[in-house]
Amino acid sequence: MAPPMLGTALVTDSSACLPQELLDAHSILTVPLILQVGDRSFPDGSLPAAELFRMAEETGSPPRTASPSPADFLAAFRVATEAGASNILCLTLSAAYSGTYDSAIAAKELASGSLPGIDIEVVDTGGLAMTHGFAVLAAARALDVGATIGDAVTRSQKVAASARLAGLLGTTRYLAKGGRVPWIVHWATQILRIRPLLAFEDGRAHSIGRVRTEAKGLERLLEYSARYRNQGMRVAVAHTEAPAAADALAEMACHRLAPVEILRTDFTSVMAVHTGPGFVGLAFYSDAGD
Secondary structure: OOOOOOEEEEEEEHHHOOOHHHHHHOOEEEEOOEEEEOOEEEEOOOOOHHHHHHHHHHHOOOOEEEOOOHHHHHHHHHHHHHOOEEEEEEEEOOOOOOOHHHHHHHHHHHHHHHOOOOEEEEEEOOOOHHHHHHHHHHHHHHHHOOOOHHHHHHHHHHHHHHOEEEEEOOOOHHHHHOOOOOHHHHHHHHHHOOEEEEEEEOOEEEEEEEEOOHHHHHHHHHHHHHOOOOOOEEEEEEEEOOHHHHHHHHHHHHHHHOOOEEEEEEOOHHHHHHHOOOEEEEEEEEOOOO
16 A cells, blocks of 8 residues: 655665654655575565575575666656655665666656656665665655755755764675675684674775674774764664664663664665674764754
């Protein structure tokens, strides 16, 4: 059943990793990325991360991910118009990391013929996971109080520009399988029992350190985020098959950062492909000055 909506509908992709209750509350339509395990394909969200990793071990081949097709986005645009939307804002993850934005643009061109009279705006937030998700949520909240598409885009871009994500990896095996780090780096981290810490900011990912224990890793994540602490801080804790670590990090974040909002979310299976099991991360931005 299509969600009830009037005026401007908001469409995004599943990499935003927003909790389902927020998607429902703001009538956000989500187009799933595609997960490929062996010779089988699954829409993101249909395969739990634990099952993904089990299947990957059985097949012996690394899982792969793919962007939604233009037809997938066009179907979402059609759902939005059938639910009463006269305009559509589509926000996608960074085009530097995925072809999702290009698919949405192609869908917009197709819609000009099949959905005449519908104004569709497609915007690349430049974010990943919850840095993208925060931008989507900011746009949704702006639209909920009557903002124009232009104002919602401005708000989402401001949030995306300031949002950061830092995470503690449980393993580098999946990054190595996907060719994102050399196997020698993976072997070294395994032998030395080192867990890398990564951050995504300003549109790029980089290392922010290495630790030997989870406790130290969580502490380093809080130290990193505390550098940017400000009034109106909003925080999201995400994980891949690491609920206990996520619980601990959320509690620490509440005490140390005093956020005005804290969200809990699981990484979708498509995002889990890139992190492997045991990942726990902290995304954040500040509303100060708005």
